[in-house]
Amino acid sequence: MDGHFVPNMTFGAPVVSMIRTHVDRPKTAGGRGTFDCHMMIAEPHRWVSTFRDAGCDLYCFHYEAAVTSVAATEPADKTTTRKTSPKELIKYIHDLGMQAGIAIKPDTSVDVLWEILENENAAERPDMVLVMTVHPGFGGQKFMASELPKVSALRKKYPEMNIEVDGGLGESTIDQAADAGANVIVAGSAVFGAKDPGQVINALREAVEKRRGGKL
Numbered sequence: 169m170d171g172h173f174v175p176n177m178t179f180g181a182p183v184v185s186m187i188r189t190h191v192d193r194p195k196t197a198g199g200r201g202t203f204d205c206h207m208m209i210a211e212p213h214r215w216v217s218t219f220r221d222a223g224c225d226l227y228c229f230h231y232e233a234a235v236t237s238v239a240a241t242e243p244a245d246k247t248t249t250r251k252t253s254p255k256e257l258i259k260y261i262h263d264l265g266m267q268a269g270i271a272i273k274p275d276t277s278v279d280v281l282w283e284i285l286e287n288e289n290a291a292e293r294p295d296m297v298l299v300m301t302v303h304p305g306f307g308g309q310k311f312m313a314s315e316l317p318k319v320s321a322l323r324k325k326y327p328e329m330n331i332e333v334d335g336g337l338g339e340s341t342i343d344q345a346a347d348a349g350a351n352v353i354v355a356g357s358a359v360f361g362a363k364d365p366g367q368v369i370n371a372l373r374e375a376v377e378k379r380r381g382g383k384l
């Protein structure tokens with residue numbers, strides 16, 4: 169969170185880099201975990217290489233930020249090329265060796281994603297879609313079930329794609345999200361506020377696995 173795209177600020181690349189030293193690389197690379205960096209920031213093209221170098225595995229940017237990036241001035245960091253369209257940005261993220269995610273806010277229609285997902289060039293297609301189930305900016309908000317039809321529509325067209333939900337997820341809301349087809353779950357308050365975080369994580373994982381025949 170950068171205080172521009174959303175009205176709040178959180179940690180940046182140096183913190184990601186420090187945490188990375190305590191967490192193995194992705195399972196696919198023999199490690200324990202994937203660093204999925206949800207970039208709630210304006211001008212997401214400017215930070216791709218910085219977060220790659222910090223240890224990010226999946227760089228997830230907001231559709232709204234990519235399409236509204238202004239091209240009037242050069243980026244301060246001239247080592248990165250300005251990328252304004254989602255498909256260019258996805259290719260750039262892939263070129264730098266990361267997976268690419270694209271996120272939409274509650275006010276954004278899922279229809280903006282079809283053209284991006286149907287791109288014939290795999291390098292320009294996202295590996296994951298994130299459907300926000302709160303307005304981004306703050307943890308601890310109420311889950312918006314109104315966003316789940318977007319998840320269902322995506323799952324119907326893309327049975328195997330990673331579909332993430334974020335905001336207000338916990339044991340009381342996971343069934344709705346999993347029923348709609350979400351298989352990547354972000355939970356802040358429910359996990360960090362729990363007496364037994366591991367138990368909550370297991371419950372969320374099991375709810376998804378149950379719907380997906382044992383696979384996330």
Ligand SMILES: O=C(CO)[C@@H](O)[C@H](O)COP(=O)(O)O
Nearest residue numbers: 304305306307308336356357
């Ligand atoms: O960053 C955001 C929203 O901006 C989310 O990732 C929340 O932080 C998730 O937290 P909870 O809604 O689970 O408390």
